[in-house]
Amino acid sequence: MLVVEGFFENGVFVPEKPLAEIKGRQKAILRIWETGKPDEQDRLKAWREFSQSIRTSNETLEGEPERIRFRSPEETEMI
Numbered sequence: 755m756l757v758v759e760g761f762f763e764n765g766v767f768v769p770e771k772p773l774a775e776i777k778g779r780q781k782a783i784l785r786i787w788e789t790g791k792p793d794e795q796d797r798l799k800a801w802r803e804f805s806q807s808i809r810t811s812n813e814t815l816e817g818e819p820e821r822i823r824f825r826s827p828e829e830t831e832m833i
Contacts, residue, residue, distance in 0.1 A: 767784055
């Protein structure tokens with residue numbers, strides 16, 4: 755068995771090094787380690803860290819704050 759590391763981009767697997775030793779058509783398995791989508795726990799952890807950073811900040815703000823609206827996870831997925 756030969757293990758080839760690389761990355762998957764735009765529907766194409768790109769190996770880290772040339773595969774000159776492979777001749778002809780060979781049966782292969784592609785295993786994706788990460789999907790790039792954070793799971794719910796990762797998302798909650800990120801929000802907690804963000805909230806904690808705001809609460810512990812000693813930065814002095816000047817002027818009037820602008821109102822912002824964060825996208826929901828569903829809205830983000832539709833982009």
